[in-house]
Amino acid sequence: MNSASKHFSFIQNILYSGAIATTAALSLLAPSLSKPAEANLENSPKVVLDEAWQIVNREYVDGSFNHTDWQATRKSLLEKNYTSQAQAYKALREALDKLDDPYTRFLDPEQFKALTNQTSGEMSGVGMQLKQEELTKAIAVVDVVENSPAMKGGLLPGDQIKEIDGKSTSGLSVSAAAKLIRGDVGTKVVLRVIRPGDREFDVTLTRARIELQAVRYDLK
Incomplete structure (x- = not known):
C-alpha cells in the first residue's frame, strides 16, 4: 500500500x-x-x-x-x-x-489530531471542542459537552476565544490553546470571549473531570 x-x-x-x-x-x-x-x-x-x-x-x-x-x-x-x-x-x-x-x-490530519486530543476518553478541563477558523485563524468553539463547565458558563458554538488567563490566542494552534485551557480539577481559568455580533465578555470556569460519550443522538 x-x-x-x-x-x-x-x-x-x-x-x-x-x-x-x-x-x-x-x-x-x-x-x-x-x-x-x-x-x-x-x-x-x-x-x-x-x-x-x-x-x-x-x-x-x-x-x-x-x-x-x-x-x-x-x-x-x-x-x-x-x-x-x-x-x-x-x-x-x-x-x-x-x-x-x-x-x-x-478535518485534515492535524485538525483531527487536535480534536481527538480534546475529546478522547476522560479528561480534566471545561468541556468544549475547539477549532481554528480557516480565514481569520481565530480559536473558536465547535461544541460544548452537556453539563460541562463550558455549558454551565454559557459558552456557545461559534464563540471565539480571544484570551486564556490574559494570554492572547493570536498565533496559537488549537492544541496550544486547548493545553492552556486544560488543568487540574477544581482550578479556574478565565476566558475572554467574542460572540458573533461583537459582544465581548469574560467568563470564569472551574475545571472539572469531563467524561465524554462516543456517540450522542436523539430519537424523535
Whole structure:
C-alpha cells in the first residue's frame, strides 16, 4: 500500500459530522472510473476527495443534498488538478459548504489530531471542542459537552476565544490553546470571549473531570 493510500484510508475518521454515520468499510472508488483512472487516483490527493464524496453520498440524511447536484460535485472535484493536499482539502471543504450543514465538515490530519486530543476518553478541563477558523485563524468553539463547565458558563458554538488567563490566542494552534485551557480539577481559568455580533465578555470556569460519550443522538 502506498503512502497516499495509507494516509487517506482514515478518511472515515476525519470526516466529522452530526448528520453522517460513517461505516467501517468504505468503497474507495466509484464503479464509473476506469482502471487507469483508478490507478491515477490512488496516487493523487483526489483519493481523499472521492472517499469523502462516497461517505456523504451513502450516509447523508438529506437525499437532495440541500438541493445540490451531488454527482456533478464529484465530477468537478475529480476533474481538477491539485498540486498539493492542501488544495484538495480546500476543494473538499468548498464542496461540503454546499450542503449548508454546520455539522458536516472535513478535518485534515492535524485538525483531527487536535480534536481527538480534546475529546478522547476522560479528561480534566471545561468541556468544549475547539477549532481554528480557516480565514481569520481565530480559536473558536465547535461544541460544548452537556453539563460541562463550558455549558454551565454559557459558552456557545461559534464563540471565539480571544484570551486564556490574559494570554492572547493570536498565533496559537488549537492544541496550544486547548493545553492552556486544560488543568487540574477544581482550578479556574478565565476566558475572554467574542460572540458573533461583537459582544465581548469574560467568563470564569472551574475545571472539572469531563467524561465524554462516543456517540450522542436523539430519537424523535
